[in-house]
Amino acid sequence: MPLVLSIQDTHSVNRLSHTGSRGAGGGGDTPRTGCQHIVRHPKRDLNPRPTREQDPVQPTVPLHPLSLLHLITLLTLLAGAVASDKCAKAPQVAGIKVQLEMSALWQQFDQLGMEMIVTKAGRRMFPTFQVQISGMDPTAEYVLLMDFIPVDNKRYRYAFHSSSWLVAGRADAVVPGRVHFHPDSPARGAQWMKQTVSFDQLKLTNNLLDDNGHIMLNSMHRYQPRFHVVYVDPRHDSHHYVHRNFVTFTFRETRFTAVTAYQNHRITQLKIASNPFDMRHQISSPSLAPKLPTGGW
Template sequence: MKHIYLLLIGPHLSQSCELSLPCCADGGSPSSTKAPQVSGVRVKLEMHALWQQFDQLGTEMIVTKAGRRMFPTFQVQISGMDPTAEYVLLMDFIPVDDKRYRYAFHSSSWLVAGRADVVAPSRMHFHPDSPACGAQWMKQTVSFDTLKLTNNLLDDNGHMILNSMHRYLPRFHVVYVDPTPNSHLNAYRNFCSFSFSETLFMAVTAYQNHRITQLKIASNPFAKGFRTTDSQDRTGVPSPIVGGAVWTVPPL
């Protein structure tokens, strides 16, 4: 798999593809440059409406030294694979720009605070079921619920290393496992990549926007203990965050 990793972090994937369109090495038609096993692959983002709600507020994802799971979880439905071919699924995260940000509470907005910090080490997160045949991947939702985000540059647990107060876009890659000899020579033809603009997020060590905190608590099935039945909440009026709630929202 080493050649796959080197290829994906190289110039061929320097630009992400929005929504469910495969990324092409030369910017042309996917079918003209990609192997038939990947040229027809299409990906649909699950929980799309929830991702959009977060995106409208400015999604934030917690990063910790020990590693924190994402919520919403990155989940997709895949179609167009060769049912009998084997595929590896993986993810990485790319900086959206070269800036570092800070949150202005008085205006409830993110402001540029300077140039980005040194880029964290590039890593790929392989789905634990990889490799598997196309039929298996397509029969159910593919969830990256074991993926964790960290700000520990020395992490040795395989978590995705991100810089806090920087913006990132998750990328999803489908790689066909070509059994032919010297398949690495044509490796650029055997993958397609996908990104979804509504999954863009700011990496933070604590939630900055209280509305993000409230939406995470309200929509996370593992956060029932943090919800309140206060009458103000039932009327849709945000209640104040007290007691350090931004630190106690569960990992998902």
């Protein structure tokens, strides 16, 4: 079971403006390179909700080699600390580049207005967030993680007569943000770089009582996925260098509106066309679901 931590973020709009711009080489977004010297401490829940049979602390679950203080500092930085562009990143992360897989497909969805299904039980993303990474230190260890931040402070509704999204009012209360660690973390740079990194176990939910560690989102709100690479610094005082030991990447085309059922029929059609073997699981609008032959596929 992947380690998932929760953070409470009330400054997402400002944080989005701190992310990097796309590099000239087209190999993914440029990482944010500023160091955070002034740290705000928003409220946060550092552990996912325990199941009924489990204690809040589960020593049988292997933790990543990041100290608790290191994690607290890292999550605080991710939650919107003040940035300074004058502080350089550690050499183990400064040269990292990330290329989004299936970028052309993501761009097709983005042009239509991407929608992602959220359910009580949790739903995997499609397309799956996958990246190719280069520029790591092959012998250094890294932890990879993702979080999702609101694009703005608005709630939306879909106007079927005009086939467009409209602002419906101010955003609902921000749900506790969660951080999803890639289950292979930590691993050496050589391992991460030799193959595509896929977050195919990540699930989205609108269940505020979720105890499975899924990413919690508000339906009819827009979100920006973020991808973080954290160098596992072996120094005993590594928590002092957290601001130098991670880089963040965002891809504009991966933004989406969280929905409980697809609103735009063109999104439904494109998801069917690009993922035909999983179409029964991707469709949540009964009126849009094609009839399947007896016996299923």
